[in-house]
Amino acid sequence: MGERVGIEVSLAAAEAVKMANVDVVAAYPITPQTHIVEHLSELVADGELDAEFIPVESEHSAMSVCCGSSAVGARTFTCTSSQGLALMNEIVFIAPSMRLPIVMILANRSLSGPLSIWNDHTDVMSIRDSGWIQIFTENGQDAFDHVMFSFRVAENPAVSLPVIMNMDGFVLTHVIEPIEFWDEETVKRYLPDFEPVNRLHPDNPVTMGAFGLPGIFTEAKKAQDQALINSKPVILKAWKDMGDLVGRYYKPVETYQVEGAETVFLSMGSVGETVSIAVEELRAQGKSVGQVKLRLWRPFPFEEFREAVRGVKQIIVIDRAITYGGPGGPVASEIRSALYLEENMPTITNFLCGLAGRDVTAEDYIAMFEKTEQMAKGKVRQEDYIIYGVRE
């Protein structure tokens, strides 16, 4: 196995991209994504990575360059955050429809306004329905491992879809953690060369990006939906194989102390570790509490999720984004619909917290649990969602 080093998570992610022997990197600087692309440009400048580094004039062009380079069969990477994702939004929706297996790290940051550089999930939720495979990472090791995973899944000929790897801005991108690197042999065994299903090349002319008249558009969209659904076995296999190689087995839905738990917290991304501390604390107080983490966001792992919460009476969903005037946070909405037809559907309480870097501690999660208990006992009114920690 590879070496264990203390390194900033952004740099480790960039090193993983290098080890994946990427051909083209196109990116535009935006906080908190910068360290990743800075490091990649250094690796290219030093000749450690043989790739074209395209310092584009906007994120819109970053994603457009990626479409072009992926279409010729080059392993392609980009990285952005927040406003950058918003600017490239148009092309983010086109890439999966063209089945271009681009890998993008999203260093999650709040969307303006007010302008904020800090972490939450409003950026990724804005492209929830774009058709990308979307995963969330929880810590540095997880991020490093999932760079390899992302390329392997995206480029699998049976998938051929772009992958977004979410990585919380600052709280994950800018921290130094001990990370076990993969050795070259492991990378080689895990990640085959990219052999595109179709590539733009004069020897075999193909037309990419034709327009769809109403008579064919619905069929094209059905095919795209099916492609995303069909990616799941490949995703599961990629996690299984990774586990067999490096000993870390990841799952679409991960659980902690759920055995017999009446209440579970549900979260995505780096807050999971803080929630675990709260769970331990509550367990020590004799509360029947566990934790469920969603790693795979698209395709949504309905089966695994329903299995993970079977028998649970209450789910506390932690959302890191707002759906203004809507039914609550985007994660809670999906959880409710995923469970709607289940027998004994659990009660769902929804806390919107940690917006734009607002610190949420283990004590806060304990407070959310207590509020949920009170609501369950009818002591306070059950609400669809609560924006937690608002100073009045």
Place this chain on the structure above:
Amino acid sequence: METFNVYASRLITKKEYFSPGHRACQGCAEALAVRLVAKALGQNVIVSSATGCMEIVSSPLPFTNWRVPWIHVAFENTSAVASGVEAGTKALIRKGKLPDKRTVFLGMGGDGATADIGLQSLSGAFERGHNFTYVCYDNEAYMNTGIQRSSSTPFGAATTTSPAGKLKPGQITWKKNMAEIAVAHNIPYVATTCPSYPFDLIQKVKKAASINGPAYIHILSVCPTGWRVPPNKAIWIGRLAVETGVFPLYEVENGKYRITVDVPDLKPVLDYLKPQGRFRHLTPELVDEIQERVTHEYNGLKAKTAL
């Protein structure tokens, strides 16, 4: 080649890379320009196209008119897509993953895709120095959406968003000079041309493709539908644009200007304006104003060729 026109036509390939059967309007000089550009470049090309007339007429899923590799992603990003196509191919060849084959990278878009919404991505690709040729097919308005004005619409032209009304005489701004904007990027080759002069067009496209680094070609493409002229007059109108000095044909190679189709005695601009329905509301005073501007700009261009 332009001095041997009778012979030169036999040198042009009979092969069609932009195949017949596309859905362009009758008399579309833009489709003709695309056909000639494709002939000039041959098989070893990868085309990146912007959204617009030429994309819509040639790629209704599951059909295509393209016998060369072709990609369309969106409207404003053609130059960035072409950048990626070029960079990806370059990397794969360098890393031994693809055989080393000389390939031309072509970006193409209309005047809206070039001078308006795609100007940023074009400027970025020029500045980064990608080895690609960008062709702007300028039909002087957003024809695909129904003849709305662009920054490339000439002064006085009536369009559906610059109508000739009681207060305004159609377009009230002067046409953006895209060729000069390209020149300002210090790229090795910039040219203007028109399918009414097929040999001039083919020669310039070939030269642009042979040059290492970014090249820009601006092609005036008469749109009978939008300009309100009969379909069989498109070539004639294109010639008048050149003969009146409204659209001079020139090239700028490493900063050096050269007029390729010299017009010693310019015809009056009225000859060009009069047959076009989009200008029919113009008063003699406005025609004089246009004449003054055209003469001034033509002299300015002449002066540059003397440098």
